[in-house]
Amino acid sequence: MEDEEQNIEVQKSSSDENKYKDFKEITNNEQVKKVKEIIDDIDWENAKVDMVRPADYRFVFQFKNPEIEAKAVLYELWISPNKDKVELVIDAESKYIQLDKNKSSELFEILDGGK
Template sequence: MGCSNAIGNGEQNIEVQKRIGDENKYEDFKEITNNKQVQKVKEILDDIDWENAKVSMSHPPDYKFGFQYKNTQIEAKAVLYELWISPNNDNVELVIDAESKYIKLDGNNSAELFEILTGEKLSEVK
């Protein structure tokens, strides 16, 4: 296990918060520390063709998530992603409010992203 330090400095976790009830209140839900999962989420987000749009959704986001460096010495501007589940549970919509960016992911990416972030299947959300 001697080599794992080579990338140790830039490793990140994803911190996920879940909305409680109908209000704009959130609780810490999950921390994703598995490097493969973190990289997969990054790949999905990097491949997105974001729209520049200020959107107004009918309710606060279902989840919020952001990347956190494991090494607290690394200073990075945290980007907060807000996630909504579509009414049919077949897509997720993402917003980066601070940058006025919006995207509705396709079914495959929606399902994969949601499952990594929550540990649940998108199609089984109640």
């Protein structure tokens, strides 16, 4: 199961309040693996956070094999005001983390395709 290939579907916040548009699909295995490593490495805080605005991005891992039934976890991502860190929330599990600058930029580069 672990070796099953996955994609990451990324949605970006649109100017419309609480609306998201499909932004990109990450199919590159190396990139998907990197994001998985970052996520798996996180020491999540158990916290129900109330962010001041909707997430800048949201993303989910999807198995490429449609026969695999897996509950998709929705990750929501906020970019800090200084644009140097990201905060992640798994709302359904009341989990929160702010990543350090290095992990933030790694993750953001993959999800956004830019710096």
